[in-house]
Amino acid sequence: MAEVGSPPARNTRPRNRRAMITAAAADLFYRDGFDQVGMSDIAEAVGVGSSALYRHFAGKQQLLTHVVLDELHPFVEITAEAGDVDEVVARLAAAALDHRQLGVLWQRESRRLPEERRDVLRGELREVARGLTGLARAFRPELADADARFRAWCMFSVLTSPSYHQVQLSRREFEQLLADMVVIIGNRPPQELAPRPEAHPEQLERFAGRASRRRLLLAAATRLFADAGYGKVTTEDVGAAAGIAGPSLYNYFASKQELLSAVITRGNAWLEVELERTLATKTDPAEALRALLRSYIRFAFDHGGFIDILVSEVGHLPEAERHRARQTQHSYVAEWVGLLCEARPELDPVRSRILVQAALTAANDMARTGPIRDARAVLRLGSALMLETPVEG
Numbered sequence: 001m002a003e004v005g006s007p008p009a010r011n012t013r014p015r016n017r018r019a020m021i022t023a024a025a026a027d028l029f030y031r032d033g034f035d036q037v038g039m040s041d042i043a044e045a046v047g048v049g050s051s052a053l054y055r056h057f058a059g060k061q062q063l064l065t066h067v068v069l070d071e072l073h074p075f076v077e078i079t080a081e082a083g084d085v086d087e088v089v090a091r092l093a094a095a096a097l098d099h100r101q102l103g104v105l106w107q108r109e110s111r112r113l114p115e116e117r118r119d120v121l122r123g124e125l126r127e128v129a130r131g132l133t134g135l136a137r138a139f140r141p142e143l144a145d146a147d148a149r150f151r152a153w154c155m156f157s158v159l160t161s162p163s164y165h166q167v168q169l170s171r172r173e174f175e176q177l178l179a180d181m182v183v184i185i186g187n188r189p190p191q192e193l194a195p196r197p198e199a200h201p202e203q204l205e206r207f208a209g210r211a212s213r214r215r216l217l218l219a220a221a222t223r224l225f226a227d228a229g230y231g232k233v234t235t236e237d238v239g240a241a242a243g244i245a246g247p248s249l250y251n252y253f254a255s256k257q258e259l260l261s262a263v264i265t266r267g268n269a270w271l272e273v274e275l276e277r278t279l280a281t282k283t284d285p286a287e288a289l290r291a292l293l294r295s296y297i298r299f300a301f302d303h304g305g306f307i308d309i310l311v312s313e314v315g316h317l318p319e320a321e322r323h324r325a326r327q328t329q330h331s332y333v334a335e336w337v338g339l340l341c342e343a344r345p346e347l348d349p350v351r352s353r354i355l356v357q358a359a360l361t362a363a364n365d366m367a368r369t370g371p372i373r374d375a376r377a378v379l380r381l382g383s384a385l386m387l388e389t390p391v392e393g
Helices: 017-032 039-046 050-056 060-080 085-098 102-112 115-139 145-164 171-187 213-228 235-242 246-251 256-281 285-302 304-312 319-343 349-368 375-387
Strands: none
Touching: 017 039, 017 050, 017 060, 017 102, 039 050, 039 060, 060 085, 060 102, 060 115, 085 115, 085 145, 085 171, 102 115, 102 145, 102 304, 102 349, 115 145, 115 171, 145 171, 145 349, 145 375, 171 349, 171 375, 213 235, 213 256, 213 304, 235 246, 235 256, 256 285, 256 304, 256 319, 285 304, 285 319, 285 349, 285 375, 304 349, 319 349, 319 375, 349 375
């Protein structure tokens, strides 16, 4: 993660001011969220007046676009250069820690941008994917196109997974662990991948006639918050999408925040129930981990909207509820970490947390934006990330 450092004295003009602005913006967007940061906050972090900031960037959206492009570009450069596979993997692992904010900035914050700016970022991301596809083929030249692309996106998920936690490990050990996971993905035997399934109506929509109004509202809110972002959706939008017009919505939810809280509570409750069921029926820790991952992937693929909201919208909850939601998520992941420490006694909780987070990030990314929606392939890969060790070359 880039360090912002102390702002320079006012009325001075350091040559690297533009870089200082983007570094400060990246830190603030990552820490507080795009919606909560104003240009004045960024100006204060850099030690300049707002007018000086606008000489470099026309506004917050342009600045966020530039920040994400800056975070992505090193990955484009590294993967575009031909070289020794081990050296490329090591450089990618180092870049992942130098640009630790990337996952959150891309997946959470860039959703605030208009479509034309997101298209610019997608173009850069496609360049990264193209380079990582080449890396996958450097490991396994015989890979089919779909398999190579799938591995490329999973490699990117692993490399961006540190963005979603604050776990600290020595730099050398952290880089090695990330590199090991990339190697595990690259070395896996070729696989047949199921074609991407056609989109189908949500289960609740197919049974809308039997659904309660509360469930209809929750389903509509989940879809709208995931697609448009919490800030752009009104309670009137939710009511209209659920076929519930006028003030009737307020018989079920007092506010938009209460709707968001109910959506997050509902999703977390499902995961907790699955966790309890798995822990009650599986005695072998490795088997329990695979069962948990299988149920998590099924949930993520069936309810991608909830995963979008969990990644992007929790910050809109009131502070106490936000803290409670994040504590619930932390406790959920901690159960996985405990199982992994049992399954692989050579690992400590810090390394186990990094491996678990990588597997969950890959599952989230494949469910939300991945080009391949083969749940069995994601399960095999996620299990390998947690439970396998890389083969020495």
